[in-house]
Amino acid sequence: MQLQTTETAKTSLQQGFSVWTLSAMVVGSMVGAGIFSLPQTFARETGPFGAMIAWGIAGVGMLMLAFVFQSLSLRKPELDAGIYAYAKAGFGNYLGFLSAVGYWSAAVLGNVSYFVLIKSTLGLFFPVFGDGNTVTAVAVSSALLWIVHSLILRGVREAAAINTIVTFAKIVPIFLFIVFVAYGFKTDVFAANFWGGTEISFRSIAGQVRGTMLVTVFVFVGIEGASVYSRYARNRHDVGLATLLGFLGVLCLLVLVTILSYGVMLRPDLAALRNPSMAGVLESVVGPWGTKFVSFGLLISVAGAYLSWVLLAAEILFTASHHETMPRFLAHENKSGVPSNALWLTNALVQAFLILTLFTQSAFRLALELTSSMILVPYFLVAAYGFKLTWSGESYENDTSSRRADFAIAAIALVYTAGLILAAGTKHLLLSAALYGPSTILFFMARREQGQETFMPAEKVVFFVVALGAIAAIYGIATSLLVF
Template sequence: MASETSGKFSLWTLTGMVVGSMVGAGIFSLPQAFGRATGPFGAVIAWAIAGFGMLMLAFVFQSLSARRPDLDAGIYAYAKAGFGNYPGFLSALGYWSAALLGNVSYFVLIKSTLGLFFPVFGDGNTVLAVATSSILLWCMHFLILRGIRQAAFINTIVTVAKIIPILLFVVLVAFGFKADLFSMDFWGGSEVAFGDIAGQVRATMLVTVFVFVGIEGASVYSRYARNRADIGIATLVGFLGVLALMVLVTLLSYGALSRPELAALRNPSMAGVLEAVVGHWGAVFVSAGLVVSVAGAYLSWVLLAAEILYSASKYGTMPRFLAHENGNGVPSRALWLTNTVVQLFLILTLFTQYAFQLALELTSSMILIPYFLVAAYGLKLALGGDTYDRDPAGRRGDLLRTAVAVIYTAGLIYAAGAQHLLLTTVIYGPGTILYLMARREQGKSAFTPAELWLFLIAATGACIAVYLLATGVITV
């Protein structure tokens, strides 16, 4: 990669990476996802919890970027520095897998959107839908091979383009807002009960995680940053802007359609909401905006996926072949592996009825362990006092923020449920082969005693999950 300042990413480019990563398929499915789970009151509680928890996690990323400027691979490097080689590998693998599954969800949602107008695409999991998605996948692949900085520039343009239809949606639905409709389903049910509200909020947790995935975009690209301080600023600015959009899209939708109507919408459900307010052209407009948005989000996420493999390889946690760069400075082998696996998952969507929902939930589940390890590393630094010799006054605030981030991410793991966590081991267990290859290349032992137990848990979980899938106890 070029090292000149002129070749580095500016604050706005880094912010574009954060916003571009976060604003993708998820925001267009919020009305239906929240309509199925809760009413306006539960939605307010859910966004308050998710927003505060993720804000604390954003502060952790900001603090770590300043306190450990030597770690240039973000989410993966923090896990390795804090807890060792194998947990670092699991963080890299989990993050990479989340990026893959997120990209699959993007392609499925594009084809589901086209299915509104061309029934042959169905819900995005028909043969024609998968074939068309595959063509788009490899067109984007060869575009990225021409250079990451060119792709990042395109991402910045696309990010601006996709925010415009979302803002217009907010304005139009606000003008058509019906207060009586909003208040009718305010509590999410006929009676107010704490247990019911708590269950409703829990049902939204994986959705809120999915739409926030990408908050670490600037951190992952820290080695390209023109100024290290820009990483934390880009993370916070991008997060707060996207949070405001998501809250508005969710709450305003309750004033356009009743909760049962929202729950019955097909995705992208924003299209159905705007259609109810302004007519059929609203559905067309949102659908066009979604295609632009998802294309940009895919571009961000495939860059992030390739970058995490490349960085992990450079740090000796992934096999050496993944550290190869082509003449344009692109980690080409990491990109080839990434998109080959995306292609395999696209084919697998032919065999599941709810492809988008499954991809959404698995994406959220795979990112939970990496997020938890980052928060835990931040807490470890604050508790031990490492890196605080020049800023002892900042330690108390970091202790509070990192503790909240740990509690929040641990709560997300609990909210995901046993089935989703078990399914993640299907990737964590077999994926360890890449780690074993890397350790063999270096002539080092595979695991420490503690890491061996961690691997045995992942491998056993993978065997159990495969058996339950094969016997139909778990269905996808």
């Protein structure tokens, strides 16, 4: 049986992932827990007008970032680790390491949010699961964690095939939700919700839009899925195409779920819904069976997204180790070609965070915000690398006609990602540093294994800032000055 699995993996590697498989990886990574919570999450912050502005900004910004990924996949085909490899190539070993850690941490925290939301959904029918952070919920989540872990150890491509099937299966309930809610749409309810409050001013709308920024980041996390798996692609051109196809499809779903919900329930009622709030919205249109329908769809969706993110997390650790930025033990592969040590470390950290959810009242919200915060630096570095190439002209020696357009695209992506970091605020930046700082021990280990000096002069400054932020965050949490 083991020999058969190994041979299958080898054959799949030779054939490579098609554009549709890569697109499914993007959609599977992006469509997870976030979309099922959009009605409540947006209603807490804004109305339809602010939501349309927020999706417009996020859509343009993320589309530009998708174009940057597409361009880099073609201009730098040798960088087959995606988001991590671009940061390292553009800005050195330590910033490449921080990009890998940020991406990996976001994947881990995202997986924690998936488990919490699964148990919170089951809590609608079985009170023992509560809001997803009870002892029973954590115990069941832990069992599921290690069952999936065992499945993935049998082969990356087998798990990827399952992900493709699950991706199509979970789109169907979301599509049907859109159809039913569109049928129950009331223009007078939508008009009453339109401005998101009694005050109509630029300052009010700007504040509403800013309050949604981390949410839009969370639901777009995964846009780089095809790029991370570019080493498995059948054709390098498919990587960029898969990224764009996946992004545009998911954007349409996100906007429709958000905006149509405002035409079904008044904003205060939407904001008061329990997550997954799509269930409450559909119930108001079709009756009690709507809750069960959405809950079933969520369980399929989150299961598929979880599988995608476990694969992505292990892959980023494996490639970082293979390129000597992480310790060598993370480059180990088992007989099925799975980066097993990276997978063990990933799921061990997921398990640790699951236990920590026992001690917080808002486990899902905290996991959502932390996931968004940790992905900001990796996205910023990708945009910065794209901008750097267009500024210097590297890789454009024989294609000067494309340089000006790519420069504008990269500049917009850079401004957008920098704006996200500012919008996240000091609190989230400090907590990100609390994860980046201690993780640097892996960088120390890797550099020692290679007999290399740990930091270049400029990298010492970056490390000092990260370490200072980590100390401040840990002190703030210990003294309750920093509350989440």
